[in-house]
Amino acid sequence: MDILALRNVSKHFGGVAAVDGVNCSVRQGEIFGLIGPNGAGKTTLLNVICGLADPYQGEITFKDQRIAGKKPWDIARLGIGRTFQIVQPFHGLTIRENVAIGAMFGKKGHEGSIKEALSLADKALELTGLSHRADDLATQITLSQRKRLEMARALAMEPDLLLLDEVMAGLHLTEISEMMEIVKRVNEQGITIFIIEHVMKAVMGISHRIMVLHYGKTIAVDTPERIAENSRVIEVYLGERYAARRAKRLAGSEMGS
Numbered sequence: 743m744d745i746l747a748l749r750n751v752s753k754h755f756g757g758v759a760a761v762d763g764v765n766c767s768v769r770q771g772e773i774f775g776l777i778g779p780n781g782a783g784k785t786t787l788l789n790v791i792c793g794l795a796d797p798y799q800g801e802i803t804f805k806d807q808r809i810a811g812k813k814p815w816d817i818a819r820l821g822i823g824r825t826f827q828i829v830q831p832f833h834g835l836t837i838r839e840n841v842a843i844g845a846m847f848g849k850k851g852h853e854g855s856i857k858e859a860l861s862l863a864d865k866a867l868e869l870t871g872l873s874h875r876a877d878d879l880a881t882q883i884t885l886s887q888r889k890r891l892e893m894a895r896a897l898a899m900e901p902d903l904l905l906l907d908e909v910m911a912g913l914h915l916t917e918i919s920e921m922m923e924i925v926k927r928v929n930e931q932g933i934t935i936f937i938i939e940h941v942m943k944a945v946m947g948i949s950h951r952i953m954v955l956h957y958g959k960t961i962a963v964d965t966p967e968r969i970a971e972n973s974r975v976i977e978v979y980l981g982e983r984y985a986a987r988r989a990k991r992l993a994g995s996e997m998g999s
């Protein structure tokens with residue numbers, strides 16, 4: 743079953759078609775990766791989905807409900823949470839308070855009590871491995887922890903679909919592995935994931951399917967294995983060097999087995 747479906751979605755900035763006639767469906771429960779060169783329209787597509795890029799052309803349905811034209815807070819309440827490429831926590835607040843604010847804008851919205859918001863925050867901090875920093879100020883944490891804070895804030899909204907925008911950018915290898923585990927763990931909770939990511943090892947490693955965007959257009963939607971071998975994707979994004987390294991790695995693992 744599809745949780746999200748985009749039909750012929752376009753978003754223009756002046757004369758530039760940042761997103762140009764995209765059709766795609768995200769299945770309930772999957773990790774759906776979105777890759778493509780800088781400026782391909784990935785972030786714009788995420789903004790369109792969560793209501794931050796109004797107006798646009800096309801039709802978007804989430805859980806069989808049309809969401810085109812709805813405001814970001816209404817879309818959040820329907821069950822779409824997101825992180826931002828640039829992490830912006832409230833500096834005067836603790837990690838826990840920052841995440842609790844997410845809960846206030848989520849499904850239950852302002853009807854939930856503060857106590858309930860804090861309890862959702864604690865759950866989200868646990869899931870993102872941040873419980874031990876809960877009472878620290880948001881200024882006192884590392885980039886990796888800020889990325890996880892951003893994710894915890896989105897999780898506290900109790901989303902059915904979580905949109906992630908480059909949560910691995912700038913992280914060290916071990917931090918990337920940790921983040922991959924967190925994304926998988928979140929997915930195992932039944933949350934569908936739509937992830938924009940430049941770190942190939944990560945997006946190839948966790949996605950069930952991947953869509954490649956180029957100048958606002960979809961050039962491929964397929965399994966990671968087939969995306970890695972798609973000649974058009976290699977040409978516009980992955981590059982010949984990636985393809986050669988991958989072929990070498992595969993040959994190596996065949997010889998070893």
Ligand SMILES: Nc1ncnc2c1ncn2[C@@H]1O[C@H](COP(=O)(O)OP(=O)(O)O)[C@@H](O)[C@H]1O
Nearest residue numbers: 755758760778779780781782783784785786787
């Ligand atoms: N707010 C904006 N105003 C004008 N142009 C924009 C705006 N946001 C994005 N763009 C343009 O739209 C295109 C896609 O950008 P973006 O969605 O940020 O790409 P990506 O996330 O894939 O790197 C780029 O050409 C970018 O310059």
Ligand SMILES: [Mg+2]
Nearest residue numbers: 784785786827
């Ligand atoms: Mg972007």
